Amino acid sequence: MADLTEGRDIHPGPTVRERIRSLVLSTGLRTLNWTGLSRLVGRRYRGRGTILMFHDFVKTREGTLDQGCEISVLDTLLARLRAEGRDIVTLDEGLTRLSGDNPRPFVVLTFDDGYRSNRDLALPVLERHEAPATIYVPTGSMDGTLNAWWLGLLALFRDREAVDFEPMNTRFQCPDTASKIWGLRRATAWVWQNFRRSEQLGPLFAANDVCVPDLVRNTFLRADEVRELDKHPLVSIGAHTRTHRALGLLKREDAVADIAGNKADLETLLQREVPHFAYPYGPPSITGTREAKWLAEIGFASAVTTTPGCLFPGHRKSPMLLPRQNAESPEDGHHLALCGVEGVIRALSARGGDPVARPGGVHA
Numbered sequence: 001m002a003d004l005t006e007g008r009d010i011h012p013g014p015t016v017r018e019r020i021r022s023l024v025l026s027t028g029l030r031t032l033n034w035t036g037l038s039r040l041v042g043r044r045y046r047g048r049g050t051i052l053m054f055h056d057f058v059k060t061r062e063g064t065l066d067q068g069c070e071i072s073v074l075d076t077l078l079a080r081l082r083a084e085g086r087d088i089v090t091l092d093e094g095l096t097r098l099s100g101d102n103p104r105p106f107v108v109l110t111f112d113d114g115y116r117s118n119r120d121l122a123l124p125v126l127e128r129h130e131a132p133a134t135i136y137v138p139t140g141s142m143d144g145t146l147n148a149w150w151l152g153l154l155a156l157f158r159d160r161e162a163v164d165f166e167p168m169n170t171r172f173q174c175p176d177t178a179s180k181i182w183g184l185r186r187a188t189a190w191v192w193q194n195f196r197r198s199e200q201l202g203p204l205f206a207a208n209d210v211c212v213p214d215l216v217r218n219t220f221l222r223a224d225e226v227r228e229l230d231k232h233p234l235v236s237i238g239a240h241t242r243t244h245r246a247l248g249l250l251k252r253e254d255a256v257a258d259i260a261g262n263k264a265d266l267e268t269l270l271q272r273e274v275p276h277f278a279y280p281y282g283p284p285s286i287t288g289t290r291e292a293k294w295l296a297e298i299g300f301a302s303a304v305t306t307t308p309g310c311l312f313p314g315h316r317k318s319p320m321l322l323p324r325q326n327a328e329s330p331e332d333g334h335h336l337a338l339c340g341v342e343g344v345i346r347a348l349s350a351r352g353g354d355p356v357a358r359p360g361g362v363h364a
Contacts, residue, residue, distance in 0.1 A: 046105070046341070046343035047309075047311050047312040047343065048098060048311055048313070049094050049098075049105060049106035049107060049311045050106075050107050050108070050310045050311065050325055050341045051091070051108040051110055051304055051322060052107060052325055052327040052340070052341070053112065053324045053327055054074070054110070054111045055068070055111065055115060056113075056115040056219075057070075057074065057115070057117040057118065059071060059121065063158070064158075065154060065181045066181050067184075071117075071121045071125060073334050074125050074334075075128075075129075076334045077334035078125065078129040078131050079129065080338060082129060085104070086105045086107050086341070087104050087105070087106040088106070088107050088109065088130075089107070089108060089132065090108070091108050091110070091134050091236070091238075091276055091302065093106070094106055094108040095316070098311055098313050098316050107341060108134070109126075109133040110134045110135075110238075111134070111135045112136050112240065113138065113244070114135060114138065114141045114226060114240075115219060115220060116219060116220060116221050118221070118229075119221065119225065119229050123232070123234070123235070130234070132233075132236070133235060134276060135235060135237055136237075136238040136277070137239070137240055137266065138241050138262060139262050140242060140244060141221070141244070142220065142223040142226055145213075145216075145243075146243070146244055147212065148212055148215060148216050148220075149191065149198040150188065151215040152205045152210050152215065153187050154184060155210045155215060156204070156205070156208055156210055157174060157180045157187070160208070161173075162174065162175075163183060163208075165187060165204065166203070166207075167197065167200045172186070172187070192281075192284070195245070195249060226266075227270060230272075237266060237270060238274060238276035239266055239274050239276065239278075239300070241258045241262050241280055242257075242258050242261045242262045243258055245258065245280065246280060246281050247259070247279065247284075247285035248285050248286060248287045252294070255294065256298065259294065259295065260298050275299075275300055275301035276300065276301060276302050276303070277304070277320075278303065278304045279291065279303060279304070279305055279306070282305055283307070286305060289321075291303075291320075292320035295320045296320055302320065302322060303319070303322065304324045306324055306326065307324070308323060308325050310325075310340075310343050325340030325341070326340070327340065
């Protein structure tokens with residue numbers, strides 16, 4: 001039998017240095033939150049409100065390779081936000097407050113991709129805290145056609161002690177959970193470097209009996225479930241393209257068809273207007289103001305990015321490029337989200353100047 005490692009890079013797992021770096025970052029965020037220093041560090045950047053981003057929810061991260069947000073984290077976060085006097089409002093209300101006189105700080109909750117856990121796990125928590133949320137749903141997640149390559153990678157690393165990753169000419173040795181998590185992160189980062197690489201993963205999945213269509217059907221809400229969920233008073237469905245491709249890689253006609261087609265699909269399904277949009281993957285879908293102009297032409301009222309930051313009155317002038325704070329972190333629980341709400345994450349990533357994001361990601 002041929003040596004599968006011949007001519008390949010072999011990755012044994014995370015180094016001690018990488019683990020220490022992760023621990024230091026986690027400890028720093030927790031300290032800022034616990035001591036109240038987050039309010040001081042981020043005061044220039046906290047604005048009037050914050051849009052928070054989630055995806056999948058899980059009861060526990062055990063066996064998930066750090067994927068998904070533990071539902072207890074969402075529960076704790078919403079309780080903390082309420083206790084600190086922040087309103088949890090709809091996206092429409094948040095945008096209205098940017099140009100209004102209401103001084104109360106607010107938070108908007110958003111969930112991407114239409115995971116079934118949004119209904120099964122998150123909705124009861126939303127109901128308990130009377131917290132509304134917008135769920136951005138691509139057409140492909142409802143009809144089973146989505147190229148959910150990230151689910152395929154999760155299954156690949158979760159179920160194997162070694163992964164021969166042909167597209168990278170690399171073997172990942174992953175006999176334990178830490179090395180599986182590390183390998184999954186490296187493979188995911190490889191795709192993020194160029195999203196066209198996601199199209200190269202089909203043969204790898206087939207060779208390892210990983211069926212992505214089955215994973216999609218078992219993970220995401222079907223069309224009839226999305227329609228029922230949209231009737232709930234705390235839930236609003238938003239658009240997220242038909243195929244969940246990085247828009248920055250597409251020509252205008254293809255991108256517009258992907259965006260407008262999803263809007264039309266959802267409006268037919270829900271029998272109402274769908275005015276809000278989320279860019280798949282964030283920055284890879286945004287090449288300056290090109291996509292924002294298309295969204296305005298198609299008829300959207302807002303679009304959220306993954307650029308960290310809080311909302312200021314100036315964002316009313318660029319509603320198709322709204323900042324949004326990632327609220328998911330395996331190490332930091334709700335601390336990352338709270339630091340984002342306080343403006344800390346934006347402060348740490350900014351290089352001075354105006355904290356309000358300009359079109360194209362440029363800051364004054």
